[in-house]
Amino acid sequence: MPVERLLPDREYTDLLALATELARDELKPLAAEYEEAERFPRDQFRLLGKSGLLGLPYPERWGGGDVPYEVYLQVLEEIAAAWMSVGVGLSVHTMSCFALAHHGTDEQRDRWLPSMLEGQLLGAYALSEAHAGSDAAALSTRARLDGAAYVVNGTKAWITHGGQADFYTTMVRTGEDEISCLLVDGHTPGLTAAPPERKMGLTGSTTTQMIFSDARVEADRLIGPAGSGMRIALSSLDSGRLGIAACAVGLAQAALDEAVSYAKGRTQFGRPVIDFQGLEFLLADMAAAVDSARATYLDAARRRDRGMPFGRAASVAKLVATDAAMKVTTDAVQVLGGAGYTRDFPVERYMREAKVPQIFEGTNQVQRMVIARHLKKA
Incomplete structure (x- = not known):
């Protein structure tokens, strides 16, 4: 549509x-x-x-x-x-x-x-760790300066494109109270990918742990001053959350389109099932959720484009859009009935794919915390 x-x-x-x-x-x-x-x-x-x-x-x-x-x-x-x-x-x-x-x-x-x-190098973002997922400040991967290189040890978790990426924008601890950002070459000796996670959705995209074992990263790959890593990470996440919001809206739109198409073509009691009020209202609510979610990410993006603060708006967009995608894809399966539960139609895949956007780039519980903190400061 x-x-x-x-x-x-x-x-x-x-x-x-x-x-x-x-x-x-x-x-x-x-x-x-x-x-x-x-x-x-x-x-x-x-x-x-x-x-x-x-x-x-x-x-x-x-x-x-x-x-x-x-x-x-x-x-x-x-x-x-x-x-x-x-x-x-x-x-x-x-x-x-x-x-x-x-x-x-x-x-x-x-x-x-x-x-x-230009697409010659594909990137990955390495912030999370197994015990420091939402608490980014608790990361333990360490980088020790040794001459003209940092020696990096530790394990990063939940890395999209892990093992496939050509570079990893990596947050490391360079001091007891200092987090820094390194642009790590994907072919660095001492950097290896663990076996991919076995996921319920987004199975075409690899997600792995990345293991640093005395990996030497040239000191000229330090991005920003030493100690600025957390500030860089948080500003990256604000923009990244808008990307996930847009993806979630795209997924929800695809599910809505599939549901409307099926409801128009499926007949019961001599007429298309889309004419029955039970489905009309369900589809209308799905459309309203998609349109509303799109409006939130566009509002946040326009604030960003104008140089206005947009962190709270980004969290709102990520929260609203990903929750909407989960509901809309679930409802799309319901519209298709038994057919929606089979792999003959894409809505079962859409429903599986809708879950993880509620989790990554900060869980939706974390987004609520971020929004609440902004309200307290107002």
Whole structure:
């Protein structure tokens, strides 16, 4: 079902049309097959890079698209609606580039950022640890400066693209009260990936622990001053939460479209089931949830684009959009009935994929805490 878009400038219409066409023709036909086979879509990320969609919110100087965040997020929504693993991967890659793009030196940006934004290098974001998931300040992975390199030891957990990424934006403890950010080459000796997690959804996207065992990372890969890692991590997460919100809306929109299509084509008692009030109201509530969730991420993105504080709005968007996606995908299965519970239709996969956005980039319980803290400060 076409979604009416409100873009800040007419020039972005062609960009969104390109994303919609690519998602429809190149991504959606492969999604079920790749997810079933747990096959990583690396070629599809390269395609996004060649199409100019892998670095949309970053400066043209380094190969980005220099588009407003509200445009980037609407492109991301289209990608996620076609294939959630690729949408989430695009969001994670964009967040992984954030530290370098916003806190690196021009020399560092010149060296690495073009390859990241053009799709030659795929990124991962390494903040979480097994015992420091939502409590990022409790991380224990350590980096000791030894001459011209940091020696890194520890284990990062829940890493999207783990074992597949070419670089890892990694938060490490460089002192007892000091957290710093390192841009770690994916081929660094001493860095290995654990076996992938066995997940209920997003099975085309690998999630692993990344193990650092005396891994030597050149000191010139320190992003920002030593000790600025937590500030970089939290600012990255604010933008990353908007990406997850957009992905969740895309997934919910896909589920709604599938439910409406099925209800129009399925007949009972001589008429389409969409004509029955029980389904009419259910579908209407699903549509209202999708539209409302989209409005929250667009509001937050517009605040970001205008240089306004947007942390609270980002948490609201992530909370509202991911909760909506869980409900809408569940209701889509209900609309299809027994057919929705089979793999012959994509809604059962959508329902499985909708769960994890409520968890990563800060659980929705954490989002409520963040929102409440903003209210206390007001």
